[in-house]
Amino acid sequence: MTERFDLYYWPGLQGRGEFPRLVLEAAEAPYRDMARLDETEGGGVPAMMAILETGIGGRIPFAPPFLVENGKLVAQAAEVSAWLGERLGLAPTGEADRLFARTIALTTADLVAEAHDTHHPVGTGLYYEDQKPEALRRATEFRRERMPKFLGWYERLLMANGSGFLAGDRLTYADLGLFQIVEGLRYAFPRRMAAIETDYRRVLALRDRVAGDPPIARYLASPRRIPFNEDGIFRRYPELDGD
Numbered sequence: 001m002t003e004r005f006d007l008y009y010w011p012g013l014q015g016r017g018e019f020p021r022l023v024l025e026a027a028e029a030p031y032r033d034m035a036r037l038d039e040t041e042g043g044g045v046p047a048m049m050a051i052l053e054t055g056i057g058g059r060i061p062f063a064p065p066f067l068v069e070n071g072k073l074v075a076q077a078a079e080v081s082a083w084l085g086e087r088l089g090l091a092p093t094g095e096a097d098r099l100f101a102r103t104i105a106l107t108t109a110d111l112v113a114e115a116h117d118t119h120h121p122v123g124t125g126l127y128y129e130d131q132k133p134e135a136l137r138r139a140t141e142f143r144r145e146r147m148p149k150f151l152g153w154y155e156r157l158l159m160a161n162g163s164g165f166l167a168g169d170r171l172t173y174a175d176l177g178l179f180q181i182v183e184g185l186r187y188a189f190p191r192r193m194a195a196i197e198t199d200y201r202r203v204l205a206l207r208d209r210v211a212g213d214p215p216i217a218r219y220l221a222s223p224r225r226i227p228f229n230e231d232g233i234f235r236r237y238p239e240l241d242g243d
């Protein structure tokens with residue numbers, strides 16, 4: 001049977017869907033971005049909502065992103081990325097590094113959640129405008145404490161591994177995730193990133209390497225790459241940024 005991956009994520013924003021999408025694009029895998037597909041082709045948000053309601057074979061995901069392939073369903077951005085990476089040659093080969101790549105992807109998911117909470121610290125269902133004082137406090141702490149701690153950890157991993165990649169000696173889904181983190185932080189916190197990013201030269205070198213990977217470069221230049229906007233995880237609210 002020919003392999004075809006159906007990715008489900010909210011249309012119009014990169015959000016958490018961008019992590020598995022980057023793996024599919026880097027591998028040049030045959031995939032459909034279901035919620036962005038026309039309803040006449042079996043896609044659109046209704047198709048995604050139907051699976052959130054009834055699942056596939058009794059397996060019901062809690063939230064997008066999720067991926068369906070040949071009757072199998074997997075959810076959670078990090079888990080989808082790991083499964084795709086291992087399936088598509090974008091994971092380390094040895095067991096120790098394969099395991100550790102998952103550790104990295106899950107830690108990246110933690111960072112994503114913290115970045116999200118800078119603009120929605122009180123409640124995901126509330127408007128940003130209704131939680132601004134809390135967002136200002138949360139973002140200040142995130143910029144000062146958490147950004148250097150996470151970026152410094154990736155930098156130490158690159159120093160310790162020595163291959164230029166986060167795990168093993170080739171490009172993996174963990175590296176693609178870090179690429180997205182750097183892009184997202186640069187978008188959401190341009191002043192803070194300008195102030196600190198040169199402390200993480202290995203991270204920046206890896207970001208440039210991923211951006212120059214031919215399938216990724218083609219993807220980034222294509223309309224498939226949704227521009228960052230204020231609906232996603234990384235939002236540019238200037239009042240939340242600072243040196």
Ligand SMILES: N[C@@H](CCC(=O)N[C@@H](CS)C(=O)NCC(=O)O)C(=O)O
Pocket residue numbers: 015016017063064065075076077078109
């Ligand atoms: N831990 C999950 C979080 C999934 C998640 O929060 N998805 C968001 C969009 S980015 C959503 O639609 N959530 C709906 C909800 O939590 O009710 C992951 O990393 O995939």
